[in-house]
Amino acid sequence: MSAAPCIVLIEPQLGENIGAAARAMANFGLSDLRLVRPRDGWPSERARANAAGADRVIDAARLFETAAEAVSDLNFVVATSARARGMNKPVATPEIAGREMRARIADGHTCGVLFGPERSGLENDDIAIADWIVRVPVAPSFVSLNLAQAVLLVGYEWLKSAGGSADSADPARGGGRRAERRSAAASRGDVLALFEHLETELDLAGFLKPPEKRPAMQRNLRNMILRMNPTDQDVRTWRGIVTALTQHARRGEERS
Amino acid sequence: MSAAPCIVLIEPQLGENIGAAARAMANFGLSDLRLVRPRDGWPSERARANAAGADRVIDAARLFETAAEAVSDLNFVVATSARARGMNKPVATPEIAGREMRARIADGHTCGVLFGPERSGLENDDIAIADWIVRVPVAPSFVSLNLAQAVLLVGYEWLKSAGGSADSADPARGGGRRAERRSAAASRGDVLALFEHLETELDLAGFLKPPEKRPAMQRNLRNMILRMNPTDQDVRTWRGIVTALTQHARRGEERS
Numbered sequence: 001m002s003a004a005p006c007i008v009l010i011e012p013q014l015g016e017n018i019g020a021a022a023r024a025m026a027n028f029g030l031s032d033l034r035l036v037r038p039r040d041g042w043p044s045e046r047a048r049a050n051a052a053g054a055d056r057v058i059d060a061a062r063l064f065e066t067a068a069e070a071v072s073d074l075n076f077v078v079a080t081s082a083r084a085r086g087m088n089k090p091v092a093t094p095e096i097a098g099r100e101m102r103a104r105i106a107d108g109h110t111c112g113v114l115f116g117p118e119r120s121g122l123e124n125d126d127i128a129i130a131d132w133i134v135r136v137p138v139a140p141s142f143v144s145l146n147l148a149q150a151v152l153l154v155g156y157e158w159l160k161s162a163g164g165s166a167d168s169a170d171p172a173r174g175g176g177r178r179a180e181r182r183s184a185a186a187s188r189g190d191v192l193a194l195f196e197h198l199e200t201e202l203d204l205a206g207f208l209k210p211p212e213k214r215p216a217m218q219r220n221l222r223n224m225i226l227r228m229n230p231t232d233q234d235v236r237t238w239r240g241i242v243t244a245l246t247q248h249a250r251r252g253e254e255r256s
Numbered sequence: 257m258s259a260a261p262c263i264v265l266i267e268p269q270l271g272e273n274i275g276a277a278a279r280a281m282a283n284f285g286l287s288d289l290r291l292v293r294p295r296d297g298w299p300s301e302r303a304r305a306n307a308a309g310a311d312r313v314i315d316a317a318r319l320f321e322t323a324a325e326a327v328s329d330l331n332f333v334v335a336t337s338a339r340a341r342g343m344n345k346p347v348a349t350p351e352i353a354g355r356e357m358r359a360r361i362a363d364g365h366t367c368g369v370l371f372g373p374e375r376s377g378l379e380n381d382d383i384a385i386a387d388w389i390v391r392v393p394v395a396p397s398f399v400s401l402n403l404a405q406a407v408l409l410v411g412y413e414w415l416k417s418a419g420g421s422a423d424s425a426d427p428a429r430g431g432g433r434r435a436e437r438r439s440a441a442a443s444r445g446d447v448l449a450l451f452e453h454l455e456t457e458l459d460l461a462g463f464l465k466p467p468e469k470r471p472a473m474q475r476n477l478r479n480m481i482l483r484m485n486p487t488d489q490d491v492r493t494w495r496g497i498v499t500a501l502t503q504h505a506r507r508g509e510e511r512s
Contacts (some may be wrong), residue, residue, distance in 0.1 A: 008366065023398075024405070026397070026398035027393065027394045027395060027399070028394060028395055029395035029397075053398070053400070054398060056262060093416075097417070100498075106294065109266075109405035136412070137284065137415055137419070138283045138284060139284055139415065141282070141285075142283055142309070144309070145283055149283075149405070149408055152405055153408070153409070153412055154407065156393075156409055156412075158295050159393055159394070159395065160351070163393065201501055205500035205503060206379070206500065206501035207501075217493075220493065224484050224486070224493070227357070227483070227484045227485060228480050228483045229483065237476065238480075240463065241454075241458065241463065242501065244461040244463035245457055245461055245463075245498065245501040245502050246501050246502075247461060251352065256308070
């Protein structure tokens with residue numbers, strides 16, 4: 001039983017593409033590569049060279065004579081295909097397929113994804129042994145995806161399916177992780193002190209005029225700063241900036 | 257104004273990779289390719305050969321001397337990076353970034369995605385001009401994604417975001433923010449001009465010292481301002497503030 005789907009390449013033509021597919025698998029935590037009649041034989045130095053370090057996947061790859069043998073131990077199989085095939089099978093996106101396989105594997109089942117030869121894609125007979133067809137959404141004007149790219153997208157959606165809700169990582173909704181743990185959020189008192197400091201200096205500089213517009217200008221200014229979601233350190237920085245920009249003014253006035 | 261995000265490759269090394277990136281763009285309906293100092297020059301026959309028919313993208317690619325120039329007409333910029341950078345910027349998945357760009361473009365804004373050189377990724381200074389960092393979720397044991405793969409995943413999520421956009425259309429979530437942004441997001445060129453104005457004045461005031469700390473201080477400053485998500489009017493306001501706070505200084509110096 002495998003903790004992740006296996007990738008089954010049917011009659012892959014170029015060792016380069018097998019290597020690139022292995023690399024894409026490693027990127028997303030897949031390790032079980034199965035090859036059915038690779039055209040240029042196996043093992044393949046070109047595959048290894050193009051695996052860019054994913055040697056573990058290359059070393060563990062297994063050869064099969066037929067697609068049926070390659071999938072014989074699996075419980076759930078999806079077949080990637082760019083075209084509608086009139087096969088009367090469910091057609092899913094990689095995202096949906098990733099989630100489905102995640103759920104089935106959690107139930108103790110084994111899953112695999114079939115990919116056809118680079119030029120022609122899967123034969124109908126190979127698609128027939130799959131439960132679902134997976135089709136990658138592409139622009140209608142330019143549909144050709146290469147083999148490793150297709151493996152990449154399936155692997156990507158597999159790894160994504162492990163995550164929590166997408167929304168919790170959405171910075172636009174206040175979620176998301178910061179590249180660095182932010183220093184403590186500023187207290188509202190410190191932020192208000194920054195407002196007063198800045199506004200006092202702007203009054204001295206004659207900026208917040210005319211008087212009837214001052215309240216709106218002040219609100220706008222405060223909103224801009226609050227939108228930064230300022231930390232303690234941010235507030236200190238802005239206080240420093242205001243002081244630096246005005247200190248020449250102070251010195252000039254004292255001299256005059 | 258573009259109906260899809262542009263792809264900005266900073267110092268791409270190999271023409272092959274530029275071509276593969278162009279192909280990935282075409283797969284997902286992206287057409288605006290911008291190149292900043294491609295190492296091996298431009299045009300590139302290797303790029304064309306590897307574009308696998310995406311000639312339209314190659315033909316329309318534009319060259320820029322700096323990242324700042326390449327993004328100057330954009331309203332929203334995301335930077336792809338594999339590593340946490342201590343940049344205090346929101347970090348999003350390609351999926352969330354795709355939805356966000358979809359929503360912003362629907363509002364009439366322009367968006368772009370930055371990719372760094374194959375070997376090293378984006379420099380901190382290039383990340384600093386972006387609003388968000390986008391990180392592709394990969395297996396911790398094997399994180400290297402090549403350039404075209406990263407472009408592919410961003411393009412894939414962009415195209416996918418055209419589908420179930422119920423979330424991004426939900427006015428209960430971030431509706432106010434979007435209503436506000438409709439008042440015209442600042443072009444990145446105007447924001448960069450504000451940075452230069454502020455930093456020039458801070459240099460004159462002796463604030464950005466000592467020299468070894470200047471780059472970090474500058475990035476921090478830029479990040480704070482970008483976090484405001486500034487509109488056109490916000491940028492004008494901050495230019496006005498900097499001018500107001502420093503005009504005393506000017507007058508004082510003239511008098512002394």
